[in-house]
Amino acid sequence: MCFVMGTLSFDGLKQQASFYLKEKIRSARLVLTDVTPVQLLVEEVTSGKPWSPDAKTMGLISRSAFDCDEYIRIIHILHRRLSSFEWENWREAYNSLVLLEHLLTRGPESIAIEFQGESSIIEEMLALQYIDEKGFNWGLAVKNKAERVLKLLKGGTFLKEERERARRLAQGIKGFGSLNRYLTSTDNEPNIFRRCNSQYENYTGEKREYSNQRDEEESRFLQIIG
Numbered sequence: 001m002c003f004v005m006g007t008l009s010f011d012g013l014k015q016q017a018s019f020y021l022k023e024k025i026r027s028a029r030l031v032l033t034d035v036t037p038v039q040l041l042v043e044e045v046t047s048g049k050p051w052s053p054d055a056k057t058m059g060l061i062s063r064s065a066f067d068c069d070e071y072i073r074i075i076h077i078l079h080r081r082l083s084s085f086e087w088e089n090w091r092e093a094y095n096s097l098v099l100l101e102h103l104l105t106r107g108p109e110s111i112a113i114e115f116q117g118e119s120s121i122i123e124e125m126l127a128l129q130y131i132d133e134k135g136f137n138w139g140l141a142v143k144n145k146a147e148r149v150l151k152l153l154k155g156g157t158f159l160k161e162e163r164e165r166a167r168r169l170a171q172g173i174k175g176f177g178s179l180n181r182y183l184t185s186t187d188n189e190p191n192i193f194r195r196c197n198s199q200y201e202n203y204t205g206e207k208r209e210y211s212n213q214r215d216e217e218e219s220r221f222l223q224i225i226g
Contacts, residue, residue, distance in 0.1 A: 038064040039073040046081045046099055048091040058102040065107040074103075075114055082118045090128055090142060097122070097145045104152040104159065105166040112155050119153055122146050 042061055045053035064070040081096040103111045125146040129139040152159050 036070065036073060038070050039077065042074050042077045042099070046077060046092060046096045048089055049095070050091065052095055052098050053102075055102075058099055059106070061099065062103050062107040065103060065111070071108065075111075078103075078115070079118070082115075082121050085121055085124065087128065090125075090130065090138070093125055094138070094142050094145065097125070097142070097149050101145065101149050101152065104149065105162045106170075109163075112153055112159055116153050119150060122150055122153075 038061060041057060045057055045061070061074060065074050078096055078100060081092050082100075085093045100111075100115060104115075123146070126143050128142045130142075131137050131139065152162060
């Protein structure tokens with residue numbers, strides 16, 4: 001029994017150490033590089049963690065997308081997540097689709113044009129088949145999300161209707177006081193947010209290189225305590 005308790009205690013220490021190191025890495029990136037808190041949020045919610053992005057966080061990201069600099073950072077991460085889609089990393093793809101759907105209905109209108117080039121990759125996700133140990137059909141969940149995103153990417157009437165529906169929903173939530181913090185309309189943004197067209201093609205390769213370096217650094221840190 002003592003051995004078991006000792007093992008659990010050690011596992012707990014490993015988890016705390018892992019969390020501590022990740023937080024230190026995040027803090028260092030904020031201080032030593034030009035990475036922004038929103039950029040870190042996007043990386044976090046589109047990771048392979050077993051939970052989807054929450055509405056409050058996606059609302060913050062969609063509002064920040066109206067700022068030109070943040071827009072470029074956000075779409076860069078989403079482009080990278082989607083373009084590197086592999087079956088074993090399906091959770092990254094699914095979480096990215098969840099955020100992309102939110103941006104399509106609440107973010108800048110240019111998002112739809114920006115990600116039309118990823119349609120073929122998203123179509124590949126339709127074939128995913130996976131049922132977890134609890135019997136939940138994640139393959140079907142990914143398929144439904146992918147189909148909706150593909151339909152939104154086509155633009156036209158459906159996209160306009162969904163953006164209007166999201167706007168009305170946000171206005172309704174505002175009437176319930178503090179609940180408006182979880183979902184805010186982006187069609188009535190304050191003037192501090194500036195709409196901008198995509199500059200993704202001009203996004204420097206240095207940030208792509210840094211992203212890869214950051215992943216390698218985190219991996220080395222975790223190996224040390226593993």
